[in-house]
Structures are given as C-alpha cells and as structure tokens.
Amino acid sequence: MNFGFGTRQQPLPLMTEKKLPNWKQVRGAAVAQVQLEGENCGEVDALWTRQSGLPVGIITADCVPILVYRNDLKAVGAIHAGWQGTEKNIVEHFFHSLPADLADPKEWSAHLGPSIRACCYEFGADLLEQFVQKFSWIPRTQIEPAPRRLDLIAINSAVMNRLGVQIKSVHPDCTFCAKDEKSEFRYFSHRRGDRNSRMVSVIQLK
Numbered sequence: 001m002n003f004g005f006g007t008r009q010q011p012l013p014l015m016t017e018k019k020l021p022n023w024k025q026v027r028g029a030a031v032a033q034v035q036l037e038g039e040n041c042g043e044v045d046a047l048w049t050r051q052s053g054l055p056v057g058i059i060t061a062d063c064v065p066i067l068v069y070r071n072d073l074k075a076v077g078a079i080h081a082g083w084q085g086t087e088k089n090i091v092e093h094f095f096h097s098l099p100a101d102l103a104d105p106k107e108w109s110a111h112l113g114p115s116i117r118a119c120c121y122e123f124g125a126d127l128l129e130q131f132v133q134k135f136s137w138i139p140r141t142q143i144e145p146a147p148r149r150l151d152l153i154a155i156n157s158a159v160m161n162r163l164g165v166q167i168k169s170v171h172p173d174c175t176f177c178a179k180d181e182k183s184e185f186r187y188f189s190h191r192r193g194d195r196n197s198r199m200v201s202v203i204q205l206k
C-alpha cells in the first residue's frame, strides 16, 4: 500500500501509474466502489477499491482528506470530509456501505492529510451549535477548541476512535497558514481564495 497527499507544488502525488476514476464531489456522504481504471463513479465523496495498483483519491483545498486501508490490505479508500461531509458523518457512512467481508472498522487504519485547522477555521455560531448537538458525545471543547473555531480533525478522529479505526497519522499542517522554507503557502486553501486549484490525496494497493 502506498499513499500521498497533494501540495501546491505537487497537486497530484507522483505515485499513481494508473488513472484515477472520474467522480464529482458534492459535499455529500455517498460512497463508490472502484473496479476499473478511469471508471465513472458519479457524484460521490468517498471511494474504495480491492484492486491492486488501482489508485483512489479525493480532492481537497481545506477539507480533511482521509485515506484508509484494511490492515490485511484487502482494500483501500479515500474520504472527503469537509464541514458538510463531516456534518453528514461521511466516515460512518463509508464503513456502513462496505460489503460484509470488509466492513469491520477495527480492521482498518487511517491517515489524515493536511486540512484547515482550528487556528484558521472561523465558523458561525449557529452551524457550530449544529455540530455540538449532532456530536453531543464529543466534548464541546474538542469540537470548538477556541471561540467560533471548528475542529474537523477532532470530530472525524473521535468518530474513527469510536468505530475502532486505528489512526496512524494526522498531518500537522494547516492548509490555510502553513508555509514552506521560501515563505510561500504550502497548500491551496479555499478559504484563502483558491477557487479552481485543488490537491489530490491518493492511496493504492501495490
């Protein structure tokens, strides 16, 4: 299994030999299985495959890219968790949509890529309240670590912890404020004004 998260310098990680599928992200919670190179998957925000050498990915520019794999390497997947997908609990939908032989979340591990973090993610009070109510089992201080700041990583991590998914890594960078050694922004950020530039996060079985 290998995986990579895109950056501004390298929006599509180099690892992919085969073509990604075609899909349209609609900030929903629908999931598609990918079986063929370049397959048309429709409107989905999470994809997975059992096929070796076939990449699956998702596109982000602030949202949380979550790359997941079965510990026995029977399948890999990519989940797009922006605030809308998180509010719809796309992570739980992903695992519930899998066929029985793959579905046990305890058999999966996850890497969370660069995304906008609470340092920069100001959020309206009404919508924040919606999250606090929907995820009432998560401490409010995790959902809203500072006034009017939403922590998408904390929510999705809590969901995965509860399901039993092992979180292997959480990328420390904030897509809004992280800079490289030349003091240039390291990522595209929708909040910062990048509208047509996106980064791809990709995972595949060898």
Ligand SMILES: [Zn+2]
Pocket (backbone or CB within 6 Å): 117, 118, 119, 120, 174, 175, 176, 177, 178
């Ligand atoms: Zn930041």
